[in-house]
Amino acid sequence: MNAATIITRLLPQLHATSEGNLVATSRAELLELIDESLKRLARLSLFFVKRTTNQNTANGTATYALPADHLATLHISVANTPLIASSSNELEFQDEAYKTTTGPPAHWYGDGDGLDTFGLYPVPTGVAAIGKLYQHMPAELVDPGALSVTMPAVFDDYLQLRALRETYTKESDIAIPEVAAPLDKILSLYEQAAIQLYGRGQ
């Protein structure tokens, strides 16, 4: 997906021949709408999932920071050994000293110290790569440098139609509120497709 291409496709639908003669909207505004639509897809379904191994365990460290774009964790492994998803309650029931007991990690928990950390139990004593598979928020679209996102091309139209819907339903000289109803139904088909194909967002 390239947001610039989507904007080019939107121009005739917005009665414009170029970005310069857009009425009641602008390139920046359209980019914001496309960005919001992308993030909506990211939250609704497991559309954007990535696996990273750029974080290592540290001796005696129980909790680790989650990535900034993290939405929900799907799977964690340490040194390619999958960990069992647990909770603080469950681990505390097993071992009151779960935050300090050392050993090869066998469990991970995400409800320890806030929304942006996860913990390992037992606490690792060495250095090993942490493999995190997680649902993530796509990077913000930044004009002009970062307007591309890797995704199936069929969903570019979802971004285009949602931007069109939002532009025509806001209060402006070119408002056409009656497009909201048909577009909402078409857009819901795209969203249901994303959920059915890739899973519901966590």
Add this chain to the structure above:
Amino acid sequence: MTTGEMKERTYKRLDEDPSAPVYYTPAEVLAALNLVLRFMALQTFCIERTANFTVSAATCWHTILDQLSDCIKIFRVRKGATRIQPTTFHEQDCFSEAWEATAGAVEKYLTVGTNNFAVTPQPALGDTLSVTYAACPATLVDDADIPEAPEEYHQDLIEGALLILRLKEGSIELRNEWENWMRFMDACLKLATYVRARCQAQDYDVAPPFDIKARDASRKMKMTLEAIKQEKKAA
């Protein structure tokens, strides 16, 4: 039907002279046809392709779209005549603690999200798998291009494109195209039913295409537009 023929017929339906259109540019009509073609491909999985996928040496996780840029969803994976079985990471966690780092010929695969593809075991020297998948259609560019959707549905693409083109007009012009959109959706439903039966016969790994009838918004939309019409009359 070629793209040129579809554009010409679309113009006639819009009451425009195809040789000298006034309100809709050829690029606009082409974009609308491409949009509904992609929509049909997503809703019905009517475009199926088989291509090679290279598994890197001793690597579990790969990205699909780097090699299969038009992939929507994987139907089936094979290594020669051998079927590679689908699995999930939860299932693999139950079978083996070392599934992400086990050397050997590929036996199972899993997908997560739009772009993650994992294999287990991992071949030490890499391998090439044959992947059958639901694909995005090739973009229509030239008048001689032929849409990849089955030919009997080309007329329905025109029906769907009419609504997309009329969106910028709203009001009665948009309302009048809704019946065309319903015909397009009915065609998609029919095609999806056929593809679903074909997927089941082929024993593909994924669930058959979703039942768009259950989510068919066209009938609800008709009621919504009637309500808008009544409101405007009352006002």
